[in-house]
Amino acid sequence: MNAIPANDIKRHGILAVEHLLAKGPVHIIKRNHPVCVVLGEDEYERLTKAAQANTSVHSYSVMEWFALPPSGVYAKEEIDGRLIAERDSWDKG
Numbered sequence: 001m002n003a004i005p006a007n008d009i010k011r012h013g014i015l016a017v018e019h020l021l022a023k024g025p026v027h028i029i030k031r032n033h034p035v036c037v038v039l040g041e042d043e044y045e046r047l048t049k050a051a052q053a054n055t056s057v058h059s060y061s062v063m064e065w066f067a068l069p070p071s072g073v074y075a076k077e078e079i080d081g082r083l084i085a086e087r088d089s090w091d092k093g
Contacts, residue, residue, distance in 0.1 A: 003027040003034070033090050 002023050008016050009028065017038055020026045026038045039047070051059065060068070 001027055003029050006030040006035070 002020050002025060004016055004020055004026055006028055017026050021038065021040050025040075025043060027034045028036045028038065
């Protein structure tokens with residue numbers, strides 16, 4: 001994985017990211033967890049065009065997404081269990 005700590009970006013600026021972008025997408029790490037991915041313009045365009053070509057997937061604006069009916073109902077305990085399992089997987093990665 002092509003990654004850089006957020007603190008390195010604070011210290012060295014965008015040049016630190018640009019150097020790594022030559023090797024592919026850059027994962028930004030904060031407090032030992034990936035928080036975002038920086039893509040080169042070419043990769044972003046490729047993904048955008050692929051998403052637009054896939055008519056079976058509808059993209060929503062944030063306001064449209066909030067207006068959607070709930071897709072499922074889960075008990076608090078189930079949601080808590082899923083969150084704990086996801087957080088535990090971060091520690092193993």
